[in-house]
Amino acid sequence: DAGVTQSPTHLIKTRGQQVTLRCSPKSGHDTVSWYQQALGQGPQFIFQYYEEEERQRGNFPDRFSGHQFPNYSSELNVNALLLGDSALYLCASSLGPGTGFTDTQYFGPGTRLTVL
């Protein structure tokens, strides 16, 4: 049973460019959440997708956008990259959007984005 997969593993971009990161959820999961993790800090919630719609969003600017496909896979897009966007981007999948009762999420290995 494949777990959560993410691509690419590493990525180097320059300021002002745009980037797309991809995520395939764990088999049977229909909900995908994206997180940004800066070095030495805990993951910060970006947004969550369920039924191809953005359900909740954290405190991130509109430069961060996403998409969920009918097969439940997801993309994270970041426009006009800034140096501060350098981080590990994590994708997590779960069954259902979560209610606070059992928000168990399964995380992928992440994509390391470096902005120069």
Added chain:
Amino acid sequence: LAKTTQPISMDSYEGQEVNITCSHNNIATNDYITWYQQFPSQGPRFIIQGYKTKVTNEVASLFIPADRKSSTLSLPRVSLSDTAVYYCLVGEGFKTIFGAGTRLFVKA
């Protein structure tokens, strides 16, 4: 929003039992308590989840007092490979809020 407080770091030796306590004074009635483990350059990994009293699985135990304002993750007989960051979370509906976590360093 519920907020968690954990020690920033802890040291231990191989074979010892490690207890990491998390405070969550504003936990809501419907919230579960979940612990994750994260190794460097990897995504967090689910360890254990509970609502009240005690929960045990093959890797850890979770103790939750009756008022649910805190919880303690217990790792029996730690090894060097248990060196990681441990996060305590409480349910936030759609959002999962991670704090800074506790950096556990296991020494030989």
